[in-house]
Amino acid sequence: MKEMETKMIYFTVNGKPEQAEFSVDCPAQDVKDLFRSAAEAGPHDILKLYNPKGNIINISPNLEPNHPNSCYKLEVVASDCNNEPLGVELAGALGFDLSSMEKRLQGLEKKILFEAGGTPAVIYEMKKQVDSFREKLESVEHLSWLGLYKDLSEETHKPSPFYHKRTLHKTKEECDHVRDKFLKMCSLEVSEEVRQYLKTPTFDNWQWEDAEIMVLLQVMYADLDFIAIYNIEPEVLQQFLFEVYRRYNNIPFHNFKHCFCVTQMMYGLIWLTDLRSKMDSIDLLIMLTSAICHDLDHTGYNNAYQINARTELALRYNDISPLENHHCAVAFEILEKTESNIFRNVSLDLYKHIREGIIKCILATDMTSHNEILNKFKSILSHFDFTNKDHRDVLMMILIKVSDISNEARPMEVAEPWLDCLLQEFYNQSDVEKLEGLPVTPFMDRDKITKPSSQTGFIRFVLLPLFIELANLFPCLEQHIIDPVRKALDYYTEMEKALEREKQTRVQCEKAAKSKEMPVEQQSIEPKAQ
Ligand code: BYE
Ligand code: ZN
Numbered sequence: 001m002k003e004m005e006t007k008m009i010y011f012t013v014n015g016k017p018e019q020a021e022f023s024v025d026c027p028a029q030d031v032k033d034l035f036r037s038a039a040e041a042g043p044h045d046i047l048k049l050y051n052p053k054g055n056i057i058n059i060s061p062n063l064e065p066n067h068p069n070s071c072y073k074l075e076v077v078a079s080d081c082n083n084e085p086l087g088v089e090l091a092g093a094l095g096f097d098l099s100s101m102e103k104r105l106q107g108l109e110k111k112i113l114f115e116a117g118g119t120p121a122v123i124y125e126m127k128k129q130v131d132s133f134r135e136k137l138e139s140v141e142h143l144s145w146l147g148l149y150k151d152l153s154e155e156t157h158k159p160s161p162f163y164h165k166r167t168l169h170k171t172k173e174e175c176d177h178v179r180d181k182f183l184k185m186c187s188l189e190v191s192e193e194v195r196q197y198l199k200t201p202t203f204d205n206w207q208w209e210d211a212e213i214m215v216l217l218q219v220m221y222a223d224l225d226f227i228a229i230y231n232i233e234p235e236v237l238q239q240f241l242f243e244v245y246r247r248y249n250n251i252p253f254h255n256f257k258h259c260f261c262v263t264q265m266m267y268g269l270i271w272l273t274d275l276r277s278k279m280d281s282i283d284l285l286i287m288l289t290s291a292i293c294h295d296l297d298h299t300g301y302n303n304a305y306q307i308n309a310r311t312e313l314a315l316r317y318n319d320i321s322p323l324e325n326h327h328c329a330v331a332f333e334i335l336e337k338t339e340s341n342i343f344r345n346v347s348l349d350l351y352k353h354i355r356e357g358i359i360k361c362i363l364a365t366d367m368t369s370h371n372e373i374l375n376k377f378k379s380i381l382s383h384f385d386f387t388n389k390d391h392r393d394v395l396m397m398i399l400i401k402v403s404d405i406s407n408e409a410r411p412m413e414v415a416e417p418w419l420d421c422l423l424q425e426f427y428n429q430s431d432v433e434k435l436e437g438l439p440v441t442p443f444m445d446r447d448k449i450t451k452p453s454s455q456t457g458f459i460r461f462v463l464l465p466l467f468i469e470l471a472n473l474f475p476c477l478e479q480h481i482i483d484p485v486r487k488a489l490d491y492y493t494e495m496e497k498a499l500e501r502e503k504q505t506r507v508q509c510e511k512a513a514k515s516k517e518m519p520v521e522q523q524s525i526e527p528k529a530q
Pocket of ligand 1: 443458
């Protein structure tokens with residue numbers, strides 16, 4: 001057999017000398033692939049080969065053989081996907097494929113969940129594989145040319161696991177378990193002591209599990225006489241509460257426990273202000289039910305995200321309060337089903353009134369309209385008239401708004417974990433915004449805010465101004481909601497100062513370390529105990 005004639009080509013790539021050998025009659029594609037692999041380039045990168053004169057030459061089997069001292073120069077274009085259109089396209093397509101794969105799996109899982117009542121092992125395995133594939137694409141440096149690589153070496157945190165494992169919706173198992181527990185507990189009597197405690201803002205939600213919380217919500221409907229007045233059947237109320245529970249998602253803040261806290265604060269305010277003597281019970285029913293439904297199916301990403309990411313919700317509602325519109329729509333989805341329609345025994349006219357009221361209340365929880373609602377309330381305060389429907393409407397909106405953001409009116413042991421939950425949800429959103437290249441909401445950026453600094457600002461400029469106006473109408477609220485909020489302000493102001501002192505000490509230690517010309521990391525930066 002005749003020995004094949006080969007060529008030796010000497011070239012540099014990134015200044016590193018390389019040599020390639022190929023047979024003169026091998027296919028052109030093979031030669032191109034050879035250079036591609038020498039440059040560690042991806043299939044969509046452009047390769048340029050220069051001769052010593054600086055002219056671009058064709059990469060082909062006809063390449064002129066050369067000597068090591070007259071090297072060709074190989075260059076890769078479009079290896080950095082963030083700067084190059086080709087790379088962006090590829091990464092986009094890949095990211096899209098991955099998301100569509102995840103979506104299809106999610107759909108498949110849902111379907112099977114419905115039919116089989118559980119996630120089969122095979123789907124679970126597939127989900128794990130897609131997850132680990134995404135992780136690989138994002139974490140393996142030599143795949144960085146795909147444009148999905150995230151350099152985590154400089155980050156102090158990993159993006160939240162929520163981004164990968166979207167076990168957003170409650171599983172059937174989870175729901176069935178809580179439903180069984182709830183139905184078993186329904187027949188038990190709730191003590192008078194608990195019934196009274198339930199009427200105060202000092203109530204600690206963290207002591208109660210979800211099934212118990214559902215019983216407490218039932219108690220609220222009973223003790224405000226709604227069950228008797230509106231002829232609500234116990235099974236229908238239970239089914240309604242279960243559907244509500246089911247449609248709050250597993251997210252850090254806007255979950256079923258938040259729904260309960262807001263409702264419980266509303267309930268407390270109704271009792272503390274003796275609202276039953278001032279307003280019709282129908283308005284109280286609207287307020288309590290609005291509180292229960294006000295964040296249904298929240299996914300943990302706010303309106304700004306919905307709009308910037310052009311989510312289904314933003315498209316459906318034309319960027320107008322997409323979340324609040326959705327919460328409200330889900331509420332009426334639940335109420336459309338006879339078996340969970342707690343208003344099924346009221347007249348059509350009354351139902352219309354309730355529907356109008358709930359829509360008004362839930363849409364009022366969009367903080368975008370905060371100033372508008374607060375200013376309206378201020379303008380009517382001096383001549384507030386409980387017989388005036390417009391006045392009552394504004395008050396109802398103020399009450400749900402107050403309840404919605406009232407965590408800091410609770411004891412510190414109850415309030416502080418809620419702030420941690422909220423920041424976790426916010427940080428998760430900003431992480432995702434960074435990953436998706438969307439504008440990062442400044443107050444959600446973990447690199448920009450601290451817990452005490454954000455909270456002191458919020459209490460000073462949002463909470464107190466709102467609460468003080470409500471206390472103008474109901475002076476008795478001062479001790480119940482304003483005093484604890486002032487205490488919280490002191491607490492976070494102190495925390496802010498302590499953080500500032502810690503930072504100062506750190507800076508001084510680093511300066512001292514530098515002046516001794518010793519690497520900082522060899523010195524303790526902790527302030528010495530006194
Ligand atoms: C608000 C809007 C949407 C979701 F980062 C939650 F400083 C809230 F802005 N709530 N609800 C309670 C709050 C609280 N926002 C803040 N503090 C609360 O206690 C301030 C935020 C931590 C931040 Cl307003
Ligand atoms: Zn809320």
